[in-house]
Every structure is written in C-alpha cells, then in structure tokens.
Amino acid sequence: MGEETGRVRRWNIGMPITENPPRPDVEVVDSRLGAALYNPFLWAGEKRGVAELRRELLAGARGAVLEIGAGTGLNLPHYPEGLDRLVLVEPASRMGGHIDLDRAPAGVPARLERAPAEYLPFGDASFDTIVSTLVLCTVADPERAVSEVARVLKPGGRLLFLEHVRAEGGWRRAMQRRSVRAWAGFAAGCRCDRETVATIEAQMRIESIERDSWKGMPAIVKPLVWGSAAPRT
Numbered sequence: 001m002g003e004e005t006g007r008v009r010r011w012n013i014g015m016p017i018t019e020n021p022p023r024p025d026v027e028v029v030d031s032r033l034g035a036a037l038y039n040p041f042l043w044a045g046e047k048r049g050v051a052e053l054r055r056e057l058l059a060g061a062r063g064a065v066l067e068i069g070a071g072t073g074l075n076l077p078h079y080p081e082g083l084d085r086l087v088l089v090e091p092a093s094r095m096g097g098h099i100d101l102d103r104a105p106a107g108v109p110a111r112l113e114r115a116p117a118e119y120l121p122f123g124d125a126s127f128d129t130i131v132s133t134l135v136l137c138t139v140a141d142p143e144r145a146v147s148e149v150a151r152v153l154k155p156g157g158r159l160l161f162l163e164h165v166r167a168e169g170g171w172r173r174a175m176q177r178r179s180v181r182a183w184a185g186f187a188a189g190c191r192c193d194r195e196t197v198a199t200i201e202a203q204m205r206i207e208s209i210e211r212d213s214w215k216g217m218p219a220i221v222k223p224l225v226w227g228s229a230a231p232r233t
C-alpha cells in the first residue's frame with residue numbers, strides 16, 4: 001500500500017514477525033528525491049570522520065550480521081572480511097534501490113530485505129551482530145525497534161550503534177526543540193531530539209559508548225554517539 005504526497009511516498013508496510021503474523025502497519029517515508037540526495041547530503045560528514053567511525057565500529061561485527069535501516073548502503077564497504085553472512089533490511093524501496101551488495105567484502109554472502117526495524121522478519125536469537133547507524137532517529141517506534149533488536153540477537157550477541165541524539169542543553173537544544181518538526185519534514189521523518197541512548201539502555205546493557213560532534217553536518221543533528229550494547233541476560 002502506498003500513498004503519494006508530492007514526491008514522497010508513505011508506505012504502510014505489513015511484515016510477518018514469524019509464520020504467525022499480526023501484520024501491523026509501520027509508516028515509512030520513501031522519497032525518490034530524498035534517496036537521490038542522501039549520499040551527497042552526508043558527503044562532508046563522511047569525509048570529516050563518519051566514514052572512519054563506520055569502519056571502526058563495524059570492525060566489531062562478527063558472525064551472522066543484520067543491519068537495520070541500511071539506507072543507501074554506506075556501511076557496506078566498511079564491513080570486515082570473514083563474516084558468516086550479512087543481511088540488510090531497509091523498508092524504503094527508493095533508498096534500498098541505491099544499495100550495491102557488490103560493495104560487501106569479498107566472500108561474505110549479502111542480501112537485502114524490505115522490512116521495518118519494528119517488525120523484523122527473523123526468528124529469535126538469529127544474529128551475532130546487529131548494526132544501526134543513523135536509524136533510531138527515524139524509525140516510527142524506537143522502543144519497539146530496540147525490543148526487536150534484543151529479540152533477534154543471540155545471547156552474547158551485540159548491537160553496534162552510531163546515532164545522533166538530543167543535545168544536552170544550551171542553544172543547540174533550544175534550536176532542536178524549535179525545529180524538530182521542520183527538520184522531520186525535510187529529513188524523511190528524522191527526529192533530531194531523540195534520547196536514543198536512554199531508549200537502548202531501557203532494554204539492553206550498554207557496553208561502551210563514545211560521544212562527539214558530527215563534523216560537516218548541520219548543528220541540529222549533533223552530537224553523535226556510538227558504541228555497543230548487549231541483550232540483558
């Protein structure tokens with residue numbers, strides 16, 4: 001089901017969780033223009049440190065890997081060799097249309113599926129590593145997405161995250177508060193003020209976390225946090 005609003009398509013995607021689906025709807029913005037402009041928009045930030053951060057973060061990936069909200073596939077060239085398999089999920093077909101699976105490391109079987117993070121079409125304890133980069137800002141229901149991450153991670157598995165989050169205070173926080181709706185309209189539903197670390201921590205154990213600016217990007221999407229989290233035992 002898709003509803004066209006100008007150049008933006010809002011998809012309501014029903015996804016089976018297992019063979020016994022409730023098939024709930026998740027709203028996803030799928031814009032042709034947004035998908036085409038995504039990599040150019042991020043270019044300066046990638047050059048000024050995020051590409052390197054992706055590489056450092058993904059060096060921790062092991063075994064069977066799931067990436068949620070894979071976008072245009074910017075992480076693909078940064079995965080290490082020797083993974084058992086790599087599954088990318090991306091609910092927006094126009095973003096996913098830019099993904100080139102040939103950019104995955106040689107010898108790693110990679111595939112793309114259309115699914116929202118809130119309803120991952122995989123069984124419990126299916127993956128050793130889950131990757132979320134710049135995604136929990138945009139998903140419709142971040143709490144539900146993190147609970148799905150915890151569900152499909154194996155015991156001993158790990159979430160690797162890189163996200164922009166709510167500023168702690170000052171003029172940046174004030175600007176986020178004022179512009180949150182306008183930014184979401186511009187940036188395909190991205191919320192610049194999410195407390196994503198708290199959302200992860202409510203359901204998982206944070207193992208490591210770092211924080212810095214997102215250089216080369218608008219002030220409203222700073223700071224960046226990255227690190228790893230494990231399912232609670």
Ligand SMILES: C[S@@+](CC[C@H](N)C(=O)[O-])C[C@H]1O[C@@H](n2cnc3c(N)ncnc32)[C@H](O)[C@@H]1O
Nearest residue numbers: 069070071074092095116117133134138139140
């Ligand atoms: C800012 S982009 C990040 C793309 C990529 N992960 C990266 O690091 O460049 C956010 C992505 O989340 C996707 N997205 C939106 N809603 C989602 C949902 N409910 N579940 C999973 N991904 C979603 C968008 O289509 C988009 O590709």
